[in-house]
Amino acid sequence: MADDAPLVEMTGVTKTYAGITALDDVDFLIRPGEAVCLAGENGSGKSTLIKLLAGVEWPDRGVIALDGLAQAAMTPTTAAAAGIAVIFQDFSLFPNLSVAENIAFGAELAEGARFYRGRRVREIAKRTLERVGVLMDLSAPVETLPVAHKQLVAIGRALASNARLIVMDEPTTALTEREVRALLGIIRRLKADGVAVIFVSHKLAEVLEVSERVVVLRNGRVVAEGPASGFDARSLTRHMTGRDLAETGPAPLLAGAPVLLKVEGLSKAGAFHGVDFTLRGGEVLGISGLLGSGRTALAKALFGLVTPEAGRVVLDGRDVPLGDPLRAAEAGIGYVPEDRLTEGLFLTQSILRNVAVGRVASHARGPFLDLGGLAAEARDWLARLRVKAPDAEAPVRSLSGGNQQRVVLARWLARAPRVLVLNGPSVGVDVGSKAEIHAIIADLAAQGLGVIVISDDLPELLATCHRILVMVEGRIVEDIAGAEATEEGLARRLAS
Amino acid sequence: MSWLSRNETLVAGVILAFCVVGAALDPNFLSIPTLMDLLRAGIVLGILAVGVLVVLISGGIDVSTTSLAIVALYVTTLLVQGLAPEMGWPAAFLVAVAVGAALGAVNGVFIAGLGLPTLIVTLGTLSLFRGFLLTFVGDDLISNLPRGLRDFSRAMMIRGENADGSFYSLPWAFAFLVGVVALTWALLYRTMLGRQVFAIGGSMESARRIGIPVRRVQFLVFVYVGALGGLAGIIHAALARVANPQDLLLNQQLSVLAAVVLGGARLEGGTGTLTGTLLGVALIVLVSNSLIVLGIPNTFQSIAIGLLILLGTGLPAWQARRTQRRAA
Incomplete structure (x- = not known):
């Protein structure tokens, strides 16, 4: 032996x-x-x-x-x-x-x-x-x-x-x-x-x-x-x-919810082709696909980080300018990147500054900045998202993964977007924080926001989404109601 | 990475283009005397650049080498003159190498021992070495070099006469550049110590985790660079036939760095080749010597070298980013 x-x-x-x-x-x-x-x-x-x-x-x-x-x-x-x-x-x-x-x-x-x-x-x-x-x-x-x-x-x-x-x-x-x-x-x-x-x-x-x-x-x-x-x-x-974090799927969508975002024929050579979909207010839409399926490029295109060659994005009946993140943000689209550490946060800057950075223009008083108002608003969002931080002046780097994600969310929510695109919202955070992020997503949708979740974490999609789009080689090949989807079925379609 | 986007190819192409233009402007440009002049001018710059290349590969930078070389050459000349004026050149060279290594060890103690950033430490010693020399050792020019060094400066590898009766020659000092390149190549590519230098430059944290004695390797790198600096210094003095504590070699520091960077060594560390560095040295020497020969104003040198650095390092970086974006 x-x-x-x-x-x-x-x-x-x-x-x-x-x-x-x-x-x-x-x-x-x-x-x-x-x-x-x-x-x-x-x-x-x-x-x-x-x-x-x-x-x-x-x-x-x-x-x-x-x-x-x-x-x-x-x-x-x-x-x-x-x-x-x-x-x-x-x-x-x-x-x-x-x-x-x-x-x-x-x-x-x-x-x-x-x-x-x-x-x-x-x-x-x-x-x-x-x-x-x-x-x-x-x-x-x-x-x-x-x-x-x-x-x-x-x-x-x-x-x-x-x-x-x-x-x-x-x-x-x-x-x-x-x-x-x-x-x-x-x-x-x-x-x-x-x-x-x-x-x-x-x-x-x-x-x-x-x-x-x-x-x-x-x-x-x-x-x-x-x-x-x-x-x-x-x-x-x-x-x-130490607690039961059973995830039951999202609350049902209101029957008469209006169409908020409409994407028509969005194409970019080598990334995605002829993408059409709609998103209603209060809806959580999942977009899944393997690495290289075009899901990330599509997410970035919605926010202007990738310039599509054809197609349009319409928010509330108005065309969103393509290929311009600043104007996409003004139009009411928010984007939380996949790699929150390198793309979304100023790691050595304070938590407060990270939240406030997107709101500087709105707190201008002539050539000066209303620092007090800016900080107060940021603190309010940190509290509403329950960011666990000993001190809002501490650098973001000192926070755990889940709390860092909340800081990014707080920054976007402070700009009052209509549609929020979340790319891999819980990559690298622990189970407890993940469940809390899912709860936040549900909360946001309940307030009437349209949420798009880009992820290859199938249980996450099932737990949060009303509808799931499957992307293969740059095309949307499937549009499944969240309640009817199973993990095995999704995995099979992704690999097809 | 394809060979087309490599710095070496780019620099070699620029050198060729330069030669073609040179030949078109001056029929005497492509000649053995020109080649000999260039090789001679590249000896000291080349040895210093090889040293800096090793530092860059290890992930650091050294801006103190010319200052160190001047201190080594002057202190060595004083020592030989005062203690054993009849000493042969090989012994004098050993003294210079030892002085250089000792000064390199000073850099090493600050960098490896105390863990300070290489740029800051060598920026400090750049000023410190020379200031110490001028304040405490002396600032008199010694034009009557010891016999050994005079003998060395007269030893020629190649000597010849042109059709027009002018002479050309290449000193034996050139063999030292060849030797330094060969030794450094063997160290970098054939010893575990050399591989550890590459590894540290690639990722210092990974090197620590796998058990590489990072501090020891860093210390040895700076001692080696110091030794090469001492050698370059004494060769410079012998060829110039003067030991000058205010030597203009000090102004060559940026040229040394430029040559190494042009040759493709990355400032982030971990990458760099001897071929690239030698091509970089050749280009810098070509630009600074030939522009004078071709009658182009002196001030154009700075413009030319500046443009070369921006293009030579910017183009491959831009290309790499483009291919990366296409892959994403």
Whole structure:
């Protein structure tokens, strides 16, 4: 039964930072060839547990045993030597170096090689990628690869360093449905090879099927643990948040709701063709599609960030000028970008300024600015959206993902738009915040706003949308009533 | 990236175009003496540029190299003159390299030891090195160089006579540029230390996580650049046959940076080639020397070099962005 000896076993592990208990008497165990889901919201202690595994931190109390041997101390080097590899969300690769060199760098470093052996590096990379079961151009610089391939290079690098336990932080966030499938295939292969995997994620439903066990952390304690077959998305959410966040779908649309936005024959070569749809006041419309289906380009076109070659956008019977974000905003369209961190926020500026930036023109008093009025309005919106911030003057960077998203929303709502386009509204936020964002969407619609949600997160669309448009290769191929849609049906149409 | 959008191709094309225009304006332009002049003028600039290239690849920048070179050449000349005036040139060169490396280590301590930004530290030492020299060491010009250095300046690799009776020559100092390029190539592409320099320039955080001793590598980079600066300094003094603490070499700092950037090294770090840097040096030397030969006013040099930098670095960047946008 040597195979069943735990690779890592933590017993009664406790870790406190400056008086805050991050982990409280936690037991955790993983065996070779096993996959474990580590679930928990931000601040639940997940990151601390990873840091202990990686040897970055050492517990205040408790025992960590590797291969049955209790360790006196662990450093990143001893953890790596024991075969523990952590793949961070950003993959920690070298964008300027080749695929081969990225894969072999750690292995060569650990061997203490003084000279660079190109042939050996390629040999290591080739063998590793064979083990993963993928083909890739070994000499391509990593910066030219798509995200999914970068992830494979990161997995390859861990394997090349003889990893026996791979910890993957949020492995599926940046992947499309199809890429997630491919990743799961690779994980199965690795498990058959005796490699253990820990998934750390908010979006766990996707990895449940390749996992044996689930461990849920909340406030530094293990609150649920058991075979993966005993969990589903809903029970996971309940354990993670400690409340039942059942999502039931949107409130029914008022029968006589007027048409608010009309899109006719909108086309842009290489992105989308002949797109027609209408949006009624109070309606939440979902637009879904795989990466490259044109969904993002369409969303941007509505707000003037992409200039269509043909077609018109009519809001309240008036044409919205195309290709001009400023005038689209004036006409009453708001847009919340996909990557809120790089596209939508001034991360180092204060929360208040981030909300107020869109309203500067409306608070002008001659050549001067009514700073008091501006701040008061911003504070009002922060309160209405329940942004949890110790101080409105603190930089936006200090907020959690969900609260950052609220700040962006607050900025847009302060401009009183008629139609709000939300691109991937809950990418990268935890389950609790996600449910709250969905509640905000429902609230906005109830106030008569037209909301367009662009997403490939199918449960999210089902929970928020009255209607869902499916885009394939730049065309709308399906228009489904939200109440009639199922996750499986949508997934099938997306991939068609 | 296709070869068409590479800086190297662009710079090589501009060099060729320049030669064609030069030949059209002056029939004597395409000749061995012109080539020898250019090679000679590229020695010191080339060695300094190779050093700066290594810093740029590691993700930093060094604006102190010419100041460091002047201090190294002057201190070395004083030391040799005072302690062993009969010393041969190889020993004198070693002293200069050691002085340069020591000054590079000063940069290294601030940058790797204290974690300060490279631009700020080298901007500080640019002024500090030279100020220290002029205040505490001396500001007298030494035109009577030690014998070893005089011998070195007379050693010629190639010597010849034109049809019109004028002489041309290429000093052995050129072999040092070749040697520096070969050594740097081997370090960058054939040792793990060199690969670590690329890795740090690519992503310092990733380098730390994978276990690269980032600070040690950064320190060594600045010591190496310092050593090259010392070498370039003493060669400059020997060829000019004077050790001048107020040397105009100081004004060449921007040309050195321009050559490296023209050659395609990215300021964000992680990328850059020796071929590109050498082409960049060739272009800068060509522009600054030939415009005089061709009778074009001196002030045009600044305009030409400025335009070259803007076009040479702007065009590939613009092209890269266009292809990126098309892919998105």
